[in-house]
Amino acid sequence: MEKAILSGNEAIARGAFEAGIRVASAYPGTPSTEILENVVNYPTIDASWAPNEKVALEVCIGASFGGARALATMKHVGLNVAADPLFTLSYIGVRGGLVLVVADDPEMHSSQDEQDSRNYAKFAKVPMLEPADSEEARLFTRLAFDISERFDTPVLLRSNTRISHGKSIVNLHDPVEGLPEPCIVRDPAKLVMLPANARRRHPLVEKRIVDLEAWACEQSFNRIEEGEGDVGIITAGISYQYAREIFPKAPLLKLGMVYPLPKDLIREFAARFKTLYVIEELDPFLEEAIRAMGISVIGKEIFPICGEFTPGRVEAAVTGKEPAAAYSCSEDLPGRPPNMCPGCSHRGVFYTLKQLGAFVTGDIGCYTLGALPPISAMDSCVCMGAGISNATGLAKVLPASERPKVVGVMGDSTFLHTGVNSLMDLVYNQSTATILILDNRATGMTGRQDNPSTGYTLMGDPTHVVDIEALCRSVGVKHVQVIDPYDIDLVREVLQTEMARPEPSVIIARRTCMLERRGGAERRPPLAVDPEKCVSCRACLKVGCPAIEWERTADGKGKAVINALLCVGCGLCQQTCKFDAMGESRGK
Amino acid sequence: MENNVKNILLAGVGGQGTLLASEVLSEVLMMAGHDVKKSEIHGMSQRGGSVTSHVRYGSRVYSPLIPEGKADILFGFELLETYRYLPMLRKGGAVVVNNLKIAPAPVASGLVEYPDDIPGKLAAAVADTTLVDGMELALEAGNYRTVNTVLLGALSNRMEIEEQMWIEALKKLVPERFLEENLKAFALGRGVKAQDLTKATAIGS
Structure with a gap:
């Protein structure tokens, strides 16, 4: 058997290939982005960047309706966007297997919150697998498609930053063969979620969870590792690795499926120990479910809820003291915060917004770095699309003297993600903010991915370029102009004019990202x-x-x-x- | 408790090629028959920020992160970043560090000074410190971008892996057109020996 050292993201792509998927769709988001970038290496799969996560999941649902296996991937906050189709898909189930990979970011290395996606599994009543290394990422992805078809359900696979961006050794297997060819099959009672149909589907969803719960007790992905001592551990995913690092010999129940839980297996294991630790990063998800079974455990009263685990943090929680360090650094060392690149087209725009005293409702992207010193010119950042709609709401409540200061800022990719809806609202409901679209022709922060305004698909094929100016005009913005963000005098002049105008306006600051893949960025002599x-x-x-x-x-x-x-x-x-x-x- | 797992912590600045170095290192360790794990952060912190990569190997590796204070080798690509992660090193561990300063934003903008004499401070704290003039050797190899391979060469002296295996890993991961200069860079790095730092004393706890 061939071995390779793969990241979790590469391994998920490999597992999906082995499972015979035909379609994969995603919106880039750290730490999930590289899954689709690796799926592209398997030419039998149609892989694409969608404008947002909801669209990505819906594309996959369509493929599943046709009988094909499909993979949707996103970061944790992306699942908030895709939650709407997910919840109804839970009732519909699948024809071709459908797996949704959601990658959490404990410690918020590159995110605005550290929500625990396991809650979605329970909320949407769909099973969730959680791998603990790259080999399990491959295996569980492959397995998830079988579970999806066997139980007529979408399956969530939860990764996180350490799984997705960590590398470990993987055994490569051949892809499955003999999957059915896609075709149209009409089944309105299952696919059309009218209330009457949905009422018939809901009991099936409840039964599915009960069936999965019993089945999961017999599966090797939920396993007891025997050991020494009278302290038992229940854990899953990345936390398993930290638990094993600190308790190399303890008896341990490792859960590969974190929802639904194999209750009989848990009861059998728990009955053997007086002291039982539940070791899990972020929320007390397993802990609350196990306590609800009447089992007493030690969990979040000692292990942190906030931030990611490390071996030292787990050890400190158990022993009550920090691990001893041989060396310390008494000096106050200068930090090294991230920064916009030299030549970044966002820099001059934020510099000017600061000079003009604008109140900037921002958004998610490289330009969020505009909030950091010395520029410090972003005043809010919530989620993708919010840059425009927050400006709309704020402008509604401010006195006329302050209203002109409100400027909503977002990037090209975020504008197409959800910002366009916000712009529609701004115009439709007659608010007045100035909107600045920082169009750098790439989805920059996640690694310069393509989007509907770059002219290329994920597969590298040339495609239609969304005309952002025309899009803004078509939703009713009368004042739309494109400027070069390198020309600071022009940026200032246009901003001053538009901020003073008591009507919605859009300024598109357009210049190619310095890191753009096709060498489109202009480099002048130093x-x-x-x-x-x-x-x-x-x-x-x-x-x-x-x-x-x-x-x-x-x-x-x-x-x-x-x-x-x-x-x-x-x-x-x-x-x-x-x-x-x-x-x-x-x-x- | 640690069984036989060894830990190497790479520390540097986004854009310095730490990623390729940790890839080559992981590949060579897998070729040598070890279980290997490596962990690093991509995304926002990459934009010129501080970056680390944890590489662990042995018969069975669990945590992808090196336990605090248990790094056997601190493998630094930039002086300040190496010094920053010194508390990750175990007592009796080694430092292999590139003799290079890259000013972080607060220093570049004149708000604070770059700390003085980091090579001296490292050597005073850790007896087994190797200072590598990576940039100089990379230029000698024909391309300043090979500095990460020079540093791997210097690191390879500290590990019990045959030279040929390193060369095979480089051949696998470095694009053909850059291979020759990288092989040269590796050989030059391998020629760097630990300095005579007998006067330095280790600060233990």
């Missing part, structure tokens, strides 16, 4: 600072460009220098310098 002209005023530092460094000088004042290896010549610093000290570097 600039240099003329030390004779630099008066040490530090104005250029306010743009927060990583290419500008402050150099110590003998007089103690210091001077700006530009790192020619990083500078792409965007000219933003040049426009902020009143002393004309920045110019194209000569020589060297």
Whole structure:
């Protein structure tokens, strides 16, 4: 058998390929993004980026209606967007197997909250598998399709940052053969969720959970690992690894399916121990269910609910003391926060918004970094699409004197994700905010993925380009203009005019992301600072460009220098310098 | 309790090639017959932020994260980031570090100073510290981008894996057109030996 060292995301893609999927759809979101980027390596699968997670899931539901196996993937907050179809799909069930991978982000490495997606399994009444490493990610994904068809249910597979972005050794298997060819099958009593039909489906959903619960007691993915001592552990997913690290020899019940729970198996295991730990990251999901069975356990009274687990945090919870460190760093070290790239088209826009005193309702993307110092020009950030609708609501309640300050900001991908609905509302309900679409021709933060306005599909094929200007006009925005975000004077002038206008307007600041995959970003010769002209005023530092460094000088004042290896010549610093000290570097 | 698991913590700055280095390292460890796990963070923290990669190997690895204070080798690509993660190193562990400063935003914007003499502080704390002039050797290999391979070469001296296996892993993971300069970079890195730091004293607890 061939072995490979794969990330959890690569392994999920492999498992889906082995399961014979025909369709995969997703909206990029850390830490789930690379699943679809790896599915593309299997040419038998139609893989695509959807404009949002709800669309991705609905595309997969359609494929399932046709009898094909389909995979939808998203990050935890993406499932909030896809929750609507999920809950009804639970009643409908599947024809071709349907698996929805949801990747949580405990510790919020790259997210706005750390919601625990296991709650969705219980809420939507669908089974959820939770792998503990890459091999299980492959195996459980493959298995999830069998469960989906056997029990006529969508199946959730829960990953998280450590599973998705961690690598471990995987055994590669051949794909299944002999799956039926897709075709139309009419079955309105199952597929049309009119109230009368849904009332007949609901009892089937309840029975399905009972059946799954009994079946799961016999399956090897829920297993007891025998050991020594009189303390038993119940755990699942990544927490299993930390539990084993700290308790290498303890008897342990490892759950591969976290909903529904194998209650008989849990009772059998629990009966053997006076002390039982439930070790699980985030919510007391297993703990509450096990306590509800009348079993006494130790859980969140010692293990943290907030943040991700580490071996040290689990050990500290159990022993009550922090692990001893051999070395410590007494110095207060400078932090290294993330930053917008040199030449990033967002930088000058936020710099200008700050100067104009705008109240910026923001959104999710690289541009959320506009909230960080030294720019600090974003005042709110909730979720995708909220940049526009938050502006709408805020503008409704402010006095006329403050209303012009409200600017809703979002990116091209987020605008197409859900922002377009918000814009429709802004116009339809006659609010007045200024909307700024930072169109950098890519879904930047997750790694420059394509979207409906980039002109390419996930498979790399050229496709129609959404005309964002025409889209804005068609929902009724009368004042739509496209500007170059490198031209700061123009950005300021247009913003001032539009903020003062008592009507909705859209400004599209368009320039290709510096990291865009097809080399579309413009790189100009690097600039240099003329030390004779630099008066040490530090104005250029306010743009927060990583290419500008402050150099110590003998007089103690210091001077700006530009790192020619990083500078792409965007000219933003040049426009902020009143002393004309920045110019194209000569020589060297 | 730890059985025979060994831990290597890579620390650097987003964009420095720590990812490829940890890929090669994991590949070579799998080829050598170990169970291997590696963990790192992508996404927001990549935008010029501090990055780490945890690599663990042995007969059976559980946690993908190195237990706090249990790293056997702190493998640093940048001085400040290496110093930042020093508390992850176990007593008697080793440091292999690139002699390179990259100013983080608060330093670049003149708000705070880059800490002084990190190589000296590391050497004073950890007797087994190897300082590698990675950039210089990478340029000697023909491309400054091979600095991560130079550093792997230096690290390879500390591990009981045949040189040939490293070369095979590089051949597998480095694109053909960059292979020659990377093989050269690896050999140059492998030539770097631990400095005579007998005067330094380890600070234990």
